[in-house]
Amino acid sequence: MTRWIVFDVGGVLVDEARVWRGWAELVGLSEQAFRAALGAGIRAGKGIGGTVRELAPGLDIRAHRQRLAELEIPREEDLYPDVRQALAELRAAGFAIGIAGNQPEGVAEALTALDLGANFVATSAQWGISKPEAGFFARVTEAAQAPSERIVYVGDRLDNDVAPARAAGMRPLFLPRGPWGEAHDETPHVAERVESLLDIRAALG
Structure with a gap:
């Protein structure tokens, strides 16, 4: 079998580096700084959503959903x-x-x-x-x-x-x-x- x-x-x-660069731009950080924050968030059990909300509390993620979704389409x-x-x-x-x-x-x-x-x-x-x-x-x-x-x-x-x-x-x-x-x-x-x-x-x- x-x-x-x-x-x-x-x-x-x-x-998914393009995705992380996109998120970094949205929250106003360098890619390296965002990746470090994301790693810390993952270890703390926050994941991507919790990490972004902590980094940019006023960010309306829904307003950027289409752009972020486009970044997830692999090339x-x-x-x-x-x-x-x-x-x-x-x-x-x-x-x-x-x-x-x-x-x-x-x-x-x-x-x-x-x-x-x-x-x-x-x-x-x-x-x-x-x-x-x-x-x-x-x-x-x-x-x-x-x-x-x-x-x-x-x-x-x-x-x-x-x-x-x-x-x-x-x-x-x-x-x-x-x-x-x-x-x-x-x-x-x-x-x-x-x-x-x-x-x-x-x-x-």
């Missing part, structure tokens, strides 16, 4: 450098590839257009359910048409990716990059990890 590797999007396949230059090589190697090794993450409308279509060779591409906007809900991971198994124990889920968050994927019976792999990956990498780990997508093949044996 085919083994599946399903990838999260932001922080895993897509470097070729937003892909991490290891993405195309890693996915090609995994396909050549016989793995089926899925992409599924919490993303707004338009992202699935953009990822499909980038032609990463995935067997399926899906987002929370399409499914109407988000991680870490168990129903999201149930949809992953449905899309793969495979039992959960045949699925490896690669993510950058312990809360949204590793814990719920494991609870769903999948094998989670933690990739510590992006704001959440970097912040969560500072916590004691109970997760199997890889430092690059190029390390996945060896990690799976």
Whole structure:
């Protein structure tokens, strides 16, 4: 039976630096200062929303929603450098590839257009359910048409990716990059990890 590797999007396949630059401009900080504040906010459990409200209490986020949403649509230059090589190697090794993450409308279509060779591409906007809900991971198994124990889920968050994927019976792999990956990498780990997508093949044996 085919083994599946399903990838999260932001922080895993897509470097969301353009998104963070957009937020930094809105709150009047340099990208570096905003990233530092966001990391602190993540570690404090505030996430992006709580961090922005603290940095700019009077900011009407809704007024900028369209611009921010446009920044989340991935382009070729937003892909991490290891993405195309890693996915090609995994396909050549016989793995089926899925992409599924919490993303707004338009992202699935953009990822499909980038032609990463995935067997399926899906987002929370399409499914109407988000991680870490168990129903999201149930949809992953449905899309793969495979039992959960045949699925490896690669993510950058312990809360949204590793814990719920494991609870769903999948094998989670933690990739510590992006704001959440970097912040969560500072916590004691109970997760199997890889430092690059190029390390996945060896990690799976």
